[in-house]
Amino acid sequence: MTDLPTPTENASESVKGRSLWADGIRRLRKRGFARVCFVIVLIYFALAGLIFLDEVFGWNIPLFDWQESVGPSYQKPCLEYEWMPEGQEVSQKGWTIFGTDFLGQSTFRKILYGTKTSIMVALFASVISLLIGVPLGAVAGYCRGWVDDAIVWLYTTIGTIPGIILIMAFAVVLRSQTFFGMEIKGITAVYVALGLTSWVGICRLIRGEIIKRKESEYVLAARALGCSNGRIIFLHLLPNVFHIIIINFSLRFVGFIHAEVILSFLGLGETDKPSWGAMIDAARTELARNVWWEMAAATAAIFFISLALNIFGDALRDCLDPKLRTD
Amino acid sequence: MTAYIIRRLLYLVPIVMGVLLVTFCLFTLVGGDISQQIAGKNADAETIAEIRHEYGFDKPLFLAWDSQFLDHFKKAFTFNFGRALDREKIGEKILRGVGPSLALTVPMFLGTLVISISFSLIVAFLRGTVWDHIIVFLCVAGMSIPYLSFIIFGQYYFAYKLDWFPIFYDPSRPIYLSIILPALIGIVAGLGSSLRFYRTIMLDEIRSDYVRTAFAKGLTSRKVLFKHVLKNAMIPIVTNTVLSIPYLILGSLLLERFFGIPGLGYLMIEAINARDFFVLNAMTFIMALLIAFFTLVTDVCYAWVDPRVKFD
Numbered sequence: 001m002t003d004l005p006t007p008t009e010n011a012s013e014s015v016k017g018r019s020l021w022a023d024g025i026r027r028l029r030k031r032g033f034a035r036v037c038f039v040i041v042l043i044y045f046a047l048a049g050l051i052f053l054d055e056v057f058g059w060n061i062p063l064f065d066w067q068e069s070v071g072p073s074y075q076k077p078c079l080e081y082e083w084m085p086e087g088q089e090v091s092q093k094g095w096t097i098f099g100t101d102f103l104g105q106s107t108f109r110k111i112l113y114g115t116k117t118s119i120m121v122a123l124f125a126s127v128i129s130l131l132i133g134v135p136l137g138a139v140a141g142y143c144r145g146w147v148d149d150a151i152v153w154l155y156t157t158i159g160t161i162p163g164i165i166l167i168m169a170f171a172v173v174l175r176s177q178t179f180f181g182m183e184i185k186g187i188t189a190v191y192v193a194l195g196l197t198s199w200v201g202i203c204r205l206i207r208g209e210i211i212k213r214k215e216s217e218y219v220l221a222a223r224a225l226g227c228s229n230g231r232i233i234f235l236h237l238l239p240n241v242f243h244i245i246i247i248n249f250s251l252r253f254v255g256f257i258h259a260e261v262i263l264s265f266l267g268l269g270e271t272d273k274p275s276w277g278a279m280i281d282a283a284r285t286e287l288a289r290n291v292w293w294e295m296a297a298a299t300a301a302i303f304f305i306s307l308a309l310n311i312f313g314d315a316l317r318d319c320l321d322p323k324l325r326t327d
Numbered sequence: 328m329t330a331y332i333i334r335r336l337l338y339l340v341p342i343v344m345g346v347l348l349v350t351f352c353l354f355t356l357v358g359g360d361i362s363q364q365i366a367g368k369n370a371d372a373e374t375i376a377e378i379r380h381e382y383g384f385d386k387p388l389f390l391a392w393d394s395q396f397l398d399h400f401k402k403a404f405t406f407n408f409g410r411a412l413d414r415e416k417i418g419e420k421i422l423r424g425v426g427p428s429l430a431l432t433v434p435m436f437l438g439t440l441v442i443s444i445s446f447s448l449i450v451a452f453l454r455g456t457v458w459d460h461i462i463v464f465l466c467v468a469g470m471s472i473p474y475l476s477f478i479i480f481g482q483y484y485f486a487y488k489l490d491w492f493p494i495f496y497d498p499s500r501p502i503y504l505s506i507i508l509p510a511l512i513g514i515v516a517g518l519g520s521s522l523r524f525y526r527t528i529m530l531d532e533i534r535s536d537y538v539r540t541a542f543a544k545g546l547t548s549r550k551v552l553f554k555h556v557l558k559n560a561m562i563p564i565v566t567n568t569v570l571s572i573p574y575l576i577l578g579s580l581l582l583e584r585f586f587g588i589p590g591l592g593y594l595m596i597e598a599i600n601a602r603d604f605f606v607l608n609a610m611t612f613i614m615a616l617l618i619a620f621f622t623l624v625t626d627v628c629y630a631w632v633d634p635r636v637k638f639d
Contacts, residue, residue: 156342157349158348160619162573164615165595165607165610173357268599287483287487299473299476302471309469310471311467
């Protein structure tokens with residue numbers, strides 16, 4: 001027994017508590033289903049990241065080349081089909097799990113590429129809305145007074161306009177505008193519009209939390225030590241409400257993915273690259289010709305990430321902050 | 328009470344001003360001069376100048392009595408929004424759209440409300456059992472399917488394939504025929520989130536002390552659920568209903584678009600496709616006004632019903 005801990009080490013160990021995050025993750029581990037959902041979400045994100053890197057570095061991974069014609073127009077999902085590629089004399093054999101579209105492009109590859117489109121829209125929209133909502137909410141809650149009044153006025157005003165109208169108005173107006181020499185087009189208009197309109201909820205939430213916590217002892221201690229207000233807000237208060245941001249983020253993400261579908265249908269989304277919304281929209285004319293696979297595949301892709309994110313987000317909320325239950 | 332209502336009404340003023348400021352920034356400052364778009368690609372300079380004059384794009388933005396900024400406010404307060412790009416008066420267009428929109432959304436809303444509240448009472452009774460988990464899972468699953476898929480599939484299968492309902496709105500036939508299918512699709516698509524919402528409300532109530540007391544004095548569970556729990560859950564239910572009224576007037580954009588119902592949602596989609604900022608501007612303002620008003624109504628009702636709410 002040579003490795004007995006010294007008394008001081010022992011003492012410091014006994015007072016060491018578990019952090020909120022360690023506690024939350026420990027509880028999350030016990031939920032098997034939530035873990036499965038987390039893995040599904042990770043797979044979607046990894047796929048989107050891989051396609052992004054593939055585009056940036058030009059790896060030309062064949063599976064991500066959605067433009068290639070791999071079969072005849074509107075080939076049903078089947079294990080083996082024969083087709084004659086244009087300009088060739090020999091017929092080729094192939095197989096497809098999700099069929100092909102009008103141009104003979106593989107639906108499966110389009111779904112994969114659509115993952116990148118959707119995740120990118122949702123991610124950028126979330127980042128924009130957090131970058132606006134969190135600092136505004138924190139400053140409003142901490143400073144109170146006229147600053148608070150102004151910020152509350154701003155978000156009440158934005159919150160008074162129905163979300164769907166505001167998003168569409170932003171998307172319509174922002175399209176093909178030029179800001180600082182950059183033209184806003186296609187998908188950029190979608191996530192800028194979503195981000196600029198959706199920060200109200202998180203702003204209100206953070207403001208309320210900061211008001212609750214600004215009188216706590218640790219804030220008082222920080223002030224007694226001479227910390228500046230900015231330091232107290234961003235280094236002391238915000239880390240303590242960070243879990244709320246994460247929970248909100250994970251539940252908000254689903255909404256953005258669904259919003260992308262609607263905006264694509266309205267013709268405000270991506271126009272020349274595949275996206276899930278555009279694929280579902282294409283089904284309007286295709287279903288009458290019995291082409292169901294494109295819509296089914298896109299719906300399934302959206303369904304699984306939404307379900308996984310919803311369940312994981314709920315589990316995260318229950319584990320990190322059960323009091324936050326609002327729905 | 329009267330003082331409270333007056334104070335709340337006064338609080339509407341900065342909100343309405345804010346909405347007008349937002350729409351001005353959006354449609355006039357960022358959207359800008361769309362005369363080129365109205366005139367078409369091959370228009371000569373004279374036509375464009377004419378259109379600019381007609382829509383007032385040639386006026387100064389700020390700092391003049393007839394500036395576009397003041398004009399924007401004047402239009403809103405007199406509810407005189409001028410003409411849309413297709414020369415029709417915007418006010419008439421909007422008034423005409425309210426009826427069809429309400430014809431679709433009111434049955435849809437009531438159906439969802441009745442079904443989800445009765446189901447939520449049953450689910451609250453089953454809380455903690457396997458059935459509860461299954462129903463919650465089904466709700467989340469229903470919420471995860473995109474709205475557009477519900478509509479496209481429903482329209483294709485029930486109207487086109489089975490031919491049970493008309494595919495499009497037909498003005499010559501009674502309106503309820505064309506409303507049934509879109510309303511049913513709307514109910515099915517919205518049931519998941521609605522049921523989950525009311526389940527949480529019911530569970531909050533069922534955990535409270537008065538329910539334990541009611542059970543303890545030997546009431547049957549049916550009596551507890553329908554007499555005690557439902558009555559106390561009425562406050563969030565009524566709040567939710569009142570706050571939904573403006574959205575009922577707005578109609579359902581996607582359903583109206585797919586089934587050709589000429590309501591306000593359809594009007595919005597048309598305006599977006601035509602890039603008609605005038606219609607969008609008018610709709611945004613009117614909807615914001617309605618929402619601000621009904622939020623006020625809810626707050627006043629809250630203060631009126633619940634003695635714990637203070638008037639300040």
